[in-house]
Amino acid sequence: MKKGDMSCIDCAxxxxxxxxxxYPDFCLTTHMDEEVLNEAxxxxxxxxxxxxxxxxAEVEYENYCKHTRVEEIMDFAKKINAKxxxxxxxxxxxxxxxxxxxxxxRCMVSAVKPEHRRRHRSASRNAxxxxx
Numbered sequence: 001m002k003k004g005d006m007s008c009i010d011c012a013x014x015x016x017x018x019x020x021x022x023y024p025d026f027c028l029t030t031h032m033d034e035e036v037l038n039e040a041x042x043x044x045x046x047x048x049x050x051x052x053x054x055x056x057a058e059v060e061y062e063n064y065c066k067h068t069r070v071e072e073i074m075d076f077a078k079k080i081n082a083k084x085x086x087x088x089x090x091x092x093x094x095x096x097x098x099x100x101x102x103x104x105x106r107c108m109v110s111a112v113k114p115e116h117r118r119r120h121r122s123a124s125r126n127a128x129x130x131x132x
Contacts, residue, residue: 055079070103 001010006026015021016029023030043049059075067075077085085104089097 052080070100074104 006024007028011024011027013021013024013027015023015027025031044053055076058079059072063072063075073085076082087097087100
């Protein structure tokens, strides 16, 4: 695999976690093109991106290690006034996805039933949508 094709998922070093090793050559933490970095940083100044970034930071700040991931998602969705939350699922996680949709309903949001589709071997095509 070429260096340009590698990303975080290819990393065995994980220096970004403990910062006790050397970053690999393909790591964007220390080896990002300056122009690309500046362009990415400018995206944070766009209104919608700024709103989402601040909401995510607030949810983490307010309830870190106090709420479950599901509660954090619901808090985040409310902060950004989301209309729908997509629940990507697969056949192996249908039970859990239904529980998540039920929890969303109990949090005063309404669920949109999954579209009826033909059964397909590709699990990534199964998704439920929850309105908030």
